[in-house]
Amino acid sequence: MAGGKKQKELMRLDKFLAEMGQATRSQAKELARKGRIQVNGEAVKSADQKIRPDQDTVSLDGVTVGYARTEYYMLNKPQGVVSATEDRHFPTVISLIGDAVRKDLFPVGRLDIDTEGLLLITNDGALAHDLLSPKKHVDKTYLARLEGRLPEDAEKQMAEGIVLEDGTKTLPGVLKRLEGQEVTLTIHEGKFHQVKRMFEAVGCRVIYLKRLSMGPLVLDEKLKPGEYRPLSGDEIRALERVTGRTE
Numbered sequence: 001m002a003g004g005k006k007q008k009e010l011m012r013l014d015k016f017l018a019e020m021g022q023a024t025r026s027q028a029k030e031l032a033r034k035g036r037i038q039v040n041g042e043a044v045k046s047a048d049q050k051i052r053p054d055q056d057t058v059s060l061d062g063v064t065v066g067y068a069r070t071e072y073y074m075l076n077k078p079q080g081v082v083s084a085t086e087d088r089h090f091p092t093v094i095s096l097i098g099d100a101v102r103k104d105l106f107p108v109g110r111l112d113i114d115t116e117g118l119l120l121i122t123n124d125g126a127l128a129h130d131l132l133s134p135k136k137h138v139d140k141t142y143l144a145r146l147e148g149r150l151p152e153d154a155e156k157q158m159a160e161g162i163v164l165e166d167g168t169k170t171l172p173g174v175l176k177r178l179e180g181q182e183v184t185l186t187i188h189e190g191k192f193h194q195v196k197r198m199f200e201a202v203g204c205r206v207i208y209l210k211r212l213s214m215g216p217l218v219l220d221e222k223l224k225p226g227e228y229r230p231l232s233g234d235e236i237r238a239l240e241r242v243t244g245r246t247e
C-alpha cells in the first residue's frame with residue numbers, strides 16, 4: 001500500500017495475520033499446528049515465531065498474504081452513516097471500505113450523520129492526531145445550503161470569529177456566497193457541530209452540509225456518496241507536509 005515509513009522491526013506471525021485480517025491469534029496457532037502457514041515457502045510450526053513483515057513472504061494455504069502497514073482512503077461519506085468504527089444502530093463509515101486489508105482503520109475526525117463529503121479513513125494514528133490537533137489549524141471547507149436570510153455582514157462576522165450559543169468563540173472563518181442559498185465556509189478547528197452552530201449564530205439553519213476539503217486533501221468529484229478510493233502517494237505526502245512531519 002502507498003505511503004508509510006519503512007519498517008524493520010520483527011513482528012509475531014500471529015499478530016501479523018490478525019492485523020491483516022486473516023486469522024485471530026488462536027486461529028493462527030491452530031493453522032500453524034496444521035502446517036497451513038508458510039514463511040518464505042517453509043511451513044512453520046508455531047505462530048509465535050517472529051517475521052519481518054516488509055521482507056518475509058507469508059502465505060496461508062499457499063496464498064500470499066499481502067502486507068499493508070498503513071492504509072489511507074478518501075471516502076465520500078453518505079448521509080445515514082456514522083463516523084465511528086462500531087455502532088449498534090447505524091452502519092459505520094468503516095463498513096463501507098470493502099477493500100480494507102487492515103482491521104484497525106478509523107475515520108479522522110467526525111462528520112455528523114446527516115453530513116456528506118470528504119472523510120479520511122486510515123490506521124495512521126500519528127497522522128490523524130496531527131491533522132486533528134487544534135494547534136495545527138488545518139483548514140476544512142464545507143458547502144452548506146441554508147434556510148433563512150444571511151445578514152449583509154455575515155462574511156465580516158465569520159471573519160471576526162463567531163460567539164456560539166455556549167459563549168465560546170470560534171477562530172475566524174472564510175464565508176463565500178454561491179448561487180441561491182448555497183455558501184462555502186472554511187474553518188480552522190473542529191468544534192462539535194461547528195458549521196451548523198456558526199450559521200445558527202447568524203440566524204440561519206443548515207439544511208445540507210458537505211465537506212469539500214481538509215488541508216490539501218480535496219474531495220474527488222468522481223466519488224459518489226458512499227464511494228471511496230485509496231489516497232495517491234502525492235496526497236499522502238501533502239498531508240504529511242501540512243502536519244509538519246516531512247519538509
Ligand code: URA
Nearest residue numbers: 111112115193195196
Ligand atoms: N460542522 C457541523 O456542524 N457538522 C459536521 O458534520 C461538520 C462540521
